[in-house]
Amino acid sequence: MPVDVSVTDGVAEITLNRPEARNAIDAEMRERLHEAWRRVGSDPEIRVALVTGAGTKAFCAGADLKRTMPPQESFAQLTFNSTRSQHLLTGMNTDKPIICAINGYAIGGGLEMALACDIRLASTNAELGLAEVRHGTIPGGGGTQHLPRAVPQSLAMQMLLTGDRINAAKALESGLVSEVETPEGLLPRAREMANRIARNGPLAVRAIKRVVREGMAMPLASALQFEQFVWGNLRDTEDRVEGRRAFAEGRVPQFKGR
Numbered sequence: 001m002p003v004d005v006s007v008t009d010g011v012a013e014i015t016l017n018r019p020e021a022r023n024a025i026d027a028e029m030r031e032r033l034h035e036a037w038r039r040v041g042s043d044p045e046i047r048v049a050l051v052t053g054a055g056t057k058a059f060c061a062g063a064d065l066k067r068t069m070p071p072q073e074s075f076a077q078l079t080f081n082s083t084r085s086q087h088l089l090t091g092m093n094t095d096k097p098i099i100c101a102i103n104g105y106a107i108g109g110g111l112e113m114a115l116a117c118d119i120r121l122a123s124t125n126a127e128l129g130l131a132e133v134r135h136g137t138i139p140g141g142g143g144t145q146h147l148p149r150a151v152p153q154s155l156a157m158q159m160l161l162t163g164d165r166i167n168a169a170k171a172l173e174s175g176l177v178s179e180v181e182t183p184e185g186l187l188p189r190a191r192e193m194a195n196r197i198a199r200n201g202p203l204a205v206r207a208i209k210r211v212v213r214e215g216m217a218m219p220l221a222s223a224l225q226f227e228q229f230v231w232g233n234l235r236d237t238e239d240r241v242e243g244r245r246a247f248a249e250g251r252v253p254q255f256k257g258r
């Protein structure tokens with residue numbers, strides 16, 4: 001299968017599985033990814049998602065450049081595919097946190113997929129770039145908007161206009177990723193982080209993702225009001241009572257998501 005999904009202790013691990021093509025996204029992988037994100041969003045047992053690539057060379061080399069674009073493919077169909085591509089990435093925008101373990105090349109749609117995630121970790125051999133300009137087009141999965149919001153605009157424009165890749169050290173320095181690990185240490189570190197998030201209050205975890213993502217698009221005063229509104233909604237949850245009770249009793253809280 002071009003996409004493997006395994007769920008353990010509330011963590012859905014999604015692996016892009018076309019290592020022979022540097023995990024490039026073809027039509028079948030696109031459909032399987034849509035299914036995976038729908039499962040993440042709808043399965044109440046899943047609290048966190050972790051996405052990575054099979055093999056040791058690439059997270060994802062972007063859309064499959066070898067997909068023959070049938071001449072009869074109309075502009076409407078292209079737009080539909082492009083919209084579905086967007087949905088593939090914005091569809092990741094579930095209110096459950098997604099960790100991206102960038103285990104190698106993340107190029108074009110591969111970097112756009114990583115940019116759609118909430119936490120990005122990279123291996124020391126990773127290289128990240130948006131190569132679309134070299135193919136006579138522009139990023140079609142949100143890269144022109146998410147990259148300048150993740151790194152300084154000058155670096156974003158340099159990457160977008162040259163198609164150049166940056167290495168893991170530069171990605172860490174610019175804040176594009178939050179940690180860099182050895183290739184062997186990347187997935188264990190990502191899994192440990194995912195498990196720690198999965199053990200936290202699920203309502204609070206999802207609220208934090210929502211308040212941050214939606215608040216960043218608001219004026220500060222409105223965003224602070226939004227935080228207060230969500231904070232107030234969590235005050236009377238069983239999880240908040242359990243969190244305080246567990247602390248007083250010196251034990252690990254058992255959150256039920258209500």
Ligand SMILES: CCCCCCCCCCCCC[C@H](O)CC(=O)SCCNC(=O)CCNC(=O)[C@H](O)C(C)(C)COP(=O)(O)OP(=O)(O)OC[C@H]1O[C@@H](n2cnc3c(N)ncnc32)[C@H](O)[C@@H]1OP(=O)(O)O
Pocket residue numbers: 020021022024025026027028030057058061062063064065066067084085086088089105107108109110112113131132135138139140141143
């Ligand atoms: C139905 C198709 C569309 C589905 C889209 C679904 C949504 C996707 C998410 C949104 C995407 C929006 C659109 C996006 O903005 C546009 C793009 O992503 S354009 C693609 C940009 N990517 C690239 O330009 C990367 C091209 N590849 C490379 O530069 C290099 O291969 C590499 C990644 C740096 C790796 O180099 P090496 O390690 O040296 O390996 P090779 O080059 O020898 O490659 C090994 C093998 O893999 C094949 N391959 C690599 N990349 C792709 C690719 N993108 N598409 C298809 N095949 C790829 C390569 O041809 C080799 O194959 P082999 O010769 O061994 O048969």
